[in-house]
Amino acid sequence: MNELTTRDHIIDAADQLFYMQGYAHTSFADIAEKVKISRGNFYYHFKCKDEILDAVIDLRLENTRKMLVQWEQEGNDPEERIRSFIHILIANQAKIMAYGCPVGTLNTELAKLNHASHADASELFSLFRTWLARQFTLLGREADADDLAMHLLARSQGVATLASAFHDEQFVRQEVRHMCDWVKSCAEGI
Amino acid sequence: MNELTTRDHIIDAADQLFYMQGYAHTSFADIAEKVKISRGNFYYHFKCKDEILDAVIDLRLENTRKMLVQWEQEGNDPEERIRSFIHILIANQAKIMAYGCPVGTLNTELAKLNHASHADASELFSLFRTWLARQFTLLGREADADDLAMHLLARSQGVATLASAFHDEQFVRQEVRHMCDWVKSCAEGI
DNA sequence: AGGCCGCTAGGACGAATGTCCTACGAATCT
């Protein structure tokens, strides 16, 4: 039951290809080949390329929400939960070093393309932003929770960018350590 | 004397368009229209699109070197010079909020495209990296100068990414202030 | 069995792409 439909397969393949190759550089032929369907069959499920992008963004939003809920359930205290966020840099290190952060690079590309869905894509950032801010609030930093969230978001974005430019695994680990230390100092310095 | 040749105009236009639209999404027709030359005339100056990209990267490398030399001459102490670096986020704020960091976004795109010139583009980062490391060395932090350089580079990259995603001017100013404070603490904590 | 409908394949379409070719204008040189 609940089998994956062709539509799901298309979204899934597009999700990966948009991440690995970028949206503009991924063609229908690329997706069709990956899903093993004919190019024409696409337009039964989506009426244009932008619609696939929207579906991909929706999928990522959904998966991100699930992930954040899971972190919230697994982590016993806010500091540990924030560490879960920081450690995606380690967990997805190989992909990040090859393609950068899926959230950051998509936003960057859509901003350049002046694409209508850029606002939707930035909602991915907002998800992390508000989640992190909530954790910082629980940490006793209600007054500057959003600033701290943005700060941490920015640092992880920068690490992803440089990791992909320099392919430096050790740099990632070091920055992750620093960020974890910083979170601890946030909790202590109330 | 020293007038700009057509070749220079092409490189200049490509430089701007690659920044504003991305490399993959910028066509010869786009560049030709901006320079007001015919599309076919291109191949007298460059034999393919990749060659224009290389010329653009060379131009950016050259301009970056000049800028770093200038910062070195203007700044009286290393801390002030590092502040010059940090303040490009303010000086180029409008463009960064619209298109991101020209260095970071080009590297990200070329990484995704698996482009041969990605290594050349990452040299742009290296220029800032070694220059910053030298300033941190002069600041008395020889032992971890490169780590500090990478850390600051990453933070400014992250700020650029989020600035373009959220279009938040105040966030940029705040992070710039934090980075300047951080540099000061680097100098003091010898 | 016959008819309907969800889904698919495959090709046609015009527009746009990167690349190449050839002819022309203007300057320079002999």
Added chain:
DNA sequence: AGATTCGTAGGACATTCGTCCTAGCGGCCT
């Protein structure tokens, strides 16, 4: 003045792009 060279224009080219159209398959209903 004639010849040569540098730079340019404009179109031809094969390919690929996103999009659309139509015919056919298979399962479901009556």
